[in-house]
Amino acid sequence: MSQPIEVTLRALAVLVAFLVLPLLVGQTEHKVMAHMQGRLGPMYAGGFHGWAQLVADGVKFVQKEDITPAAADRWVFRVAPAVALVPYLVALAAIPLSPHLVAAAAPGSAVFVLAVTAVGILGTLMAGWASANKYSLLGAMRAAAQLLSYELPMVLAVASVCLAAGSLSLTGIAGAWSPWWLLWQLPGAVVFLVSAVAELQRPPFDMPVADSEIVFGAYTEYTGLRFAFFLLSEYAGIVVMSLLFAVLYLGGWHGAFSDVLGWLWTLLKGFAVAVLVIWLRVAWPRLREDQLQRLAWLVLVPLALGQLALTGLWVVTTA
Amino acid sequence: MTQASRPSSRGAVPGILKGLATTAKTLVRPTHTAEYPDVPPHLPPRSRGVIALLEENCTSCMLCARECPDWCIYIDSHKETIPAAAPGGRERQRNVLDRFAIDFSLCMYCGICIEVCPFDALHWSPEFEYSELDIRDLLHEKGRLGQWMPTVPPPPALDERSADPAEIAATTRPARGASKLVTGERATAGARAERARPTRSVGDDSPSGAAGATPGEAAAAEAQARPTPPPEGEDQK
Numbered sequence: 001m002s003q004p005i006e007v008t009l010r011a012l013a014v015l016v017a018f019l020v021l022p023l024l025v026g027q028t029e030h031k032v033m034a035h036m037q038g039r040l041g042p043m044y045a046g047g048f049h050g051w052a053q054l055v056a057d058g059v060k061f062v063q064k065e066d067i068t069p070a071a072a073d074r075w076v077f078r079v080a081p082a083v084a085l086v087p088y089l090v091a092l093a094a095i096p097l098s099p100h101l102v103a104a105a106a107p108g109s110a111v112f113v114l115a116v117t118a119v120g121i122l123g124t125l126m127a128g129w130a131s132a133n134k135y136s137l138l139g140a141m142r143a144a145a146q147l148l149s150y151e152l153p154m155v156l157a158v159a160s161v162c163l164a165a166g167s168l169s170l171t172g173i174a175g176a177w178s179p180w181w182l183l184w185q186l187p188g189a190v191v192f193l194v195s196a197v198a199e200l201q202r203p204p205f206d207m208p209v210a211d212s213e214i215v216f217g218a219y220t221e222y223t224g225l226r227f228a229f230f231l232l233s234e235y236a237g238i239v240v241m242s243l244l245f246a247v248l249y250l251g252g253w254h255g256a257f258s259d260v261l262g263w264l265w266t267l268l269k270g271f272a273v274a275v276l277v278i279w280l281r282v283a284w285p286r287l288r289e290d291q292l293q294r295l296a297w298l299v300l301v302p303l304a305l306g307q308l309a310l311t312g313l314w315v316v317t318t319a
Numbered sequence: 320m321t322q323a324s325r326p327s328s329r330g331a332v333p334g335i336l337k338g339l340a341t342t343a344k345t346l347v348r349p350t351h352t353a354e355y356p357d358v359p360p361h362l363p364p365r366s367r368g369v370i371a372l373l374e375e376n377c378t379s380c381m382l383c384a385r386e387c388p389d390w391c392i393y394i395d396s397h398k399e400t401i402p403a404a405a406p407g408g409r410e411r412q413r414n415v416l417d418r419f420a421i422d423f424s425l426c427m428y429c430g431i432c433i434e435v436c437p438f439d440a441l442h443w444s445p446e447f448e449y450s451e452l453d454i455r456d457l458l459h460e461k462g463r464l465g466q467w468m469p470t471v472p473p474p475p476a477l478d479e480r481s482a483d484p485a486e487i488a489a490t491t492r493p494a495r496g497a498s499k500l501v502t503g504e505r506a507t508a509g510a511r512a513e514r515a516r517p518t519r520s521v522g523d524d525s526p527s528g529a530a531g532a533t534p535g536e537a538a539a540a541e542a543q544a545r546p547t548p549p550p551e552g553e554d555q556k
Contacts, residue, residue: 034350036343039350
């Protein structure tokens with residue numbers, strides 16, 4: 001197959017996954033959250049248990065007026081949703097579903113994915129700054145503080161896994177995975193999960209969009225499709241982080257019939273992690289801003305450093 | 320889960336784990352949602368949905384209209400003279416109901432009109448789906464009020480050891496000065512009283528079921544039985 005066609009096909013496949021998986025997670029959140037609260041959730045859209053609710057929501061968002069505030073920094077304001085959305089699309093391309101099923105196989109894909117997902121927060125920052133709204137600015141500042149606090153433990157946790165596998169490529173890491181890692185890398189896994197939830201600004205770490213305090217944070221002034229893009233980026237972020245967690249800590253495609261059904265295993269494990277993220281949102285209240293910083297610097301960073309030291313010790317002694 | 324090690328959490332089972340357990344338990348339990356338009360609601364007995372009119376019982380005595388706290392009942396009537404039944408007899412007069420309307424945009428569902436009606440012309444019906452797009456359309460004339468009559472549930476059964484209703488007690492009481500009447504007659508009268516009681520028990524009545532049982536057909540049968548009421552709106556002035 002000629003190269004341009006192959007590249008186009010791979011890009012298309014990633015785009016389709018990028019448009020389908022977040023909706024799947026969003027619908028799961030609708031239903032799981034509803035049942036956890038003793039409700040039914042959407043029941044009408046599409047006929048069967050409201051399966052088309054998010055499609056209907058999308059149609060609604062498209063119809064809404066796209067407003068740019070008069071005092072806003074027009075260009076930055078309009079570009080911000082794309083800046084928030086595109087990094088997760090790029091990150092999704094680098095995550096392998098099975099040893100051979102990866103859209104863009106990069107040698108240092110673990111580093112690449114981490115770097116790219118960190119760019120997503122920039123969109124929130126731009127949105128908050130350009131909105132000319134004090135609540136938006138407060139939200140953006142909170143998002144920035146949150147990113148700074150949680151990027152470090154996350155990188156440290158991933159570094160520990162890379163050290164254990166002796167590889168910076170996600171394919172290599174998942175290939176070197178063994179069930180023993182579930183125990184060995186457990187502290188790192190917990191640190192990664194907490195940091196991922198914090199970086200996605202999901203409850204209990206949703207101070208940047210805390211609706212009872214600062215309206216809707218950086219997204220306050222957004223309407224219509226641009227607002228929908230921010231929501232989509234949140235769910236795309238859940239997909240990326242869940243798949244990343246599955247590949248790094250749960251062994252990705254390892255499982256029964258892994259040579260045929262490997263991709264399914266990765267997707268299933270990622271989906272389970274996404275359900276866990278949803279569960280945490282339903283069960284736990286929002287942290288205060290100072291509690292967030294306290295948790296990051298006094299608990300997660302030492303824990304991640306300890307995990308890194310443990311991994312290093314083990315690798316050196318057994319090598 | 321790392322947050323369990325936070326200094327603020329105390330107790331054997333940290334609160335955050337309890338929260339997870341509670342939500343997980345709720346997830347597997349059936350939901351409380353009443354899917355109203357698809358599933359008819361289970362209404363309690365004696366639900367006050369709408370006031371139905373049994374036109375034949377109404378004597379236009381105006382008691383209900385006068386007792387109504389917010390004056391939402393409108394009654395018009397005229398007298399008709401009935402010619403003497405037998406030659407040489409006296410002509411009699413009778414009230415004929417021209418208009419009976421209840422404005423449900425004013426009604427506060429106190430039920431006083433139903434309480435004061437001496438002839439049981441007004442009844443509570445559990446029917447509640449009569450919302451309108453215009454508030455003025457909530458003024459319902461006697462034709463519409465009569466259509467709700469088939470949805471009125473039968474009265475609940477009396478309590479287990481309650482006294483006989485006055486009407487039945489009157490038949491079983493021995494006639495004045497006839498205290499030496501044979502006891503057998505009393506026994507048959509008592510059996511008649513048993514039969515006259517409604518057999519339904521209070522617990523199992525489901526007005527929603529009664530309301531759902533093709534009210535249209537029942538209303539049509541009712542309408543045939545009655546003299547045809549003038550079409551609604553014609554007597555609104």
